[in-house]
Structures are given as structure tokens and as C-alpha cells.
Amino acid sequence: MSRVQKSEKENDQAGELRSRIERHKAKSSLPKRSKVHQNKKKKSKVKIKFPMIQLLALFFILLPIGFYSLYTYFQEKPFPVHDPKSDPVVFEENKEDKEAIPTTATAEDLKEKKEKEVAEAKAKAEEEEKRKAEEKAKAQQEAEEKAKAQQEAEEKAKAQQEAEEKAKAQQEAEEKAKAQQEAEEKAKSQQIADEKAKAEAAEKKRAAERVQAAKSDKEEYKVVLHTVQGEETLFRISMNYYKSQEGIALIREWNGLNGNEISRGQVLKIPIKK
Structure with missing residues (x-):
């Protein structure tokens, strides 16, 4: 019907x-x-x-x-x-x-009422579908934001770990270089000390030899005491006593002088061969 x-x-x-x-x-x-x-x-x-x-x-x-x-x-x-x-x-x-x-x-009223009910039901279904779509989009956006935040946290942790490893490696390299430098300095200091000790030993040996030679030479030389006058130098004193500058070394040796500097009033030993 x-x-x-x-x-x-x-x-x-x-x-x-x-x-x-x-x-x-x-x-x-x-x-x-x-x-x-x-x-x-x-x-x-x-x-x-x-x-x-x-x-x-x-x-x-x-x-x-x-x-x-x-x-x-x-x-x-x-x-x-x-x-x-x-x-x-x-x-x-x-x-x-x-x-x-x-x-x-009437039939038209019933038809209109039915159409109105169908339209309301359709609008309600569309609204419900729209709400579900919005909720789904919101949930998807939240999931994406969460995944992005997690990825950023992982990248940050990885970068921090790499920075720590790099800093640790750099610190180890610096410590190693410092230890190597200290070892080199220590070895150099030891070498210098050895060389200094060796030089001191050689100097002591030479001094002993000079003393021994001086003892043996004292018997061959007589000593004259000379008081340094103003503006006198070892060169002039050597020329006065030895007629040459070869006596400068002998005067320095007998008086224990390290250089050619002398002062006025200073008394010098002048060795002269017998």
C-alpha cells in the first residue's frame, strides 16, 4: 500500500x-x-x-x-x-x-513532518560525524605532537650524549698531552740535570787538575803582589810583567777571576817564572 x-x-x-x-x-x-x-x-x-x-x-x-x-x-x-x-x-x-x-x-502535513524528521536526523548524523572527525583529527594531532616531542627529546639526549663523549675525549686527549708534556719536561729536566752534573764533575776534575798543576807550578814560579792602580786593566798589567797578553790567563787562573774585570786597590798575585 x-x-x-x-x-x-x-x-x-x-x-x-x-x-x-x-x-x-x-x-x-x-x-x-x-x-x-x-x-x-x-x-x-x-x-x-x-x-x-x-x-x-x-x-x-x-x-x-x-x-x-x-x-x-x-x-x-x-x-x-x-x-x-x-x-x-x-x-x-x-x-x-x-x-x-x-x-x-493531511497527507502533505505528514509528508512535511516526515521530511523534517529525516532532515533533522540527517543533520544530527552529520553533526555527530563532524564531531567524530574533529575528535579523530584532534587525537591524531596530539599523537603527532607527542611523537614529535619524543623525537626531539631523543635527538636532544643523543646530542647531549655526543657532546659529553666529545668533551670526555677532549679532556682525555688534553690529559694525555699534558702527561706527555710533563714527561718530556721531566726528561728534559733530567737531561739538563745530568748534563749539569756531568759539567760540574768535569769542572771539578779540571779544577783538581789545575790545583794539581798549580801545586807543581808553584815550585817553578815566584809570586809578586800587585795593587791595582786607577784605570789599570789585566791587559796593561800583563804587558808590564810578561810583555804580552798571554799572561792574562795566568793572572786570572792564579787569582780565581772569571772575567777581565778588576777594581782599584785590588791586590793581584802575579806569578813569574824563576
Whole structure:
């Protein structure tokens, strides 16, 4: 069955229910029999007294029968529910599915309502999909930022480790170079000390030899004491006593002079061969 045929069938059922309700209201709007009898009682109380009682008894007998008939009738067919605020007619197609249909509802209204519900559901689904996409993008961005931060931390730790290793290697190289330099300086100092000791030993040996030679030469020389006068030099004294400058070395040796410097008033030993 198509949607249009279904809506037409529903409209027919709603119209039938409305007509039944109107007939029921028309019946209920009629004056009661008691009021009718009361009006007749004014004309003749004696004549209406007993027929009125009979009518009332008949009414009370027929009333439950009528209610029972209506109850059984509406048990077989759904009874419309009347709402005084919105005035809709509610009917039931079957016992499982209950749907309220307004009395003024048409196929276009139902179609518009259905389209509106579909549009709202679609908008809601799109919004939910958009929210999920945003959450997914946010989670992905957070994961990328976390991975980037971890990579940066690893690179920083690696760079720091390389810098520490480089500094350690440089320090070891400096210490090694320093130790090597100290060893070289120590070896050089030892060499200098050895050379100095060797030179001192040679000098002592030469001095001993000179002393020995001097002792042996003293017997061959006589010593003359000479007081240095102003502006005299070893060269002049040597020329005076030896007639040559060869005596400078002899004067220096006998007087223990390291150089040619002498001072005024200084007494020098002048060795002269016998």
C-alpha cells in the first residue's frame, strides 16, 4: 500500500470516528427524561406520577445495557481519545503500534513532518560525524605532537650524549698531552740535570787538575803582589810583567777571576817564572 493510499485510509477512519463522536455528543445533549416528566407534572401531578416512575425504572435498566453495548463495540474497534487542548483524534491501527493523528492532518502535513524528521536526523548524523572527525583529527594531532616531542627529546639526549663523549675525549686527549708534556719536561729536566752534573764533575776534575798543576807550578814560579792602580786593566798589567797578553790567563787562573774585570786597590798575585 502506498503512502497516499494509507493517508487516505487514515483520513477516512478519522472522519468516521469524528462522525460517531458527534452523534454521541448529540445524544448526550438531549434533555433527560426526568426533566420532561417534571414539566408534564406541572400540568397533572396525578396522571404523571406513576408513569414517571416506570420510565425512570426503565431508564436505569437500559443504562447499563447501553454502556455494556458501547464497551463491547469499542473493544472491537479503537475508541478515539479526545484532547480538549489540541483537539486531536487518537486512533489505534493495531495493539502493538499506537499513533496520534490530528483531526486536521493531511497527507502533505505528514509528508512535511516526515521530511523534517529525516532532515533533522540527517543533520544530527552529520553533526555527530563532524564531531567524530574533529575528535579523530584532534587525537591524531596530539599523537603527532607527542611523537614529535619524543623525537626531539631523543635527538636532544643523543646530542647531549655526543657532546659529553666529545668533551670526555677532549679532556682525555688534553690529559694525555699534558702527561706527555710533563714527561718530556721531566726528561728534559733530567737531561739538563745530568748534563749539569756531568759539567760540574768535569769542572771539578779540571779544577783538581789545575790545583794539581798549580801545586807543581808553584815550585817553578815566584809570586809578586800587585795593587791595582786607577784605570789599570789585566791587559796593561800583563804587558808590564810578561810583555804580552798571554799572561792574562795566568793572572786570572792564579787569582780565581772569571772575567777581565778588576777594581782599584785590588791586590793581584802575579806569578813569574824563576
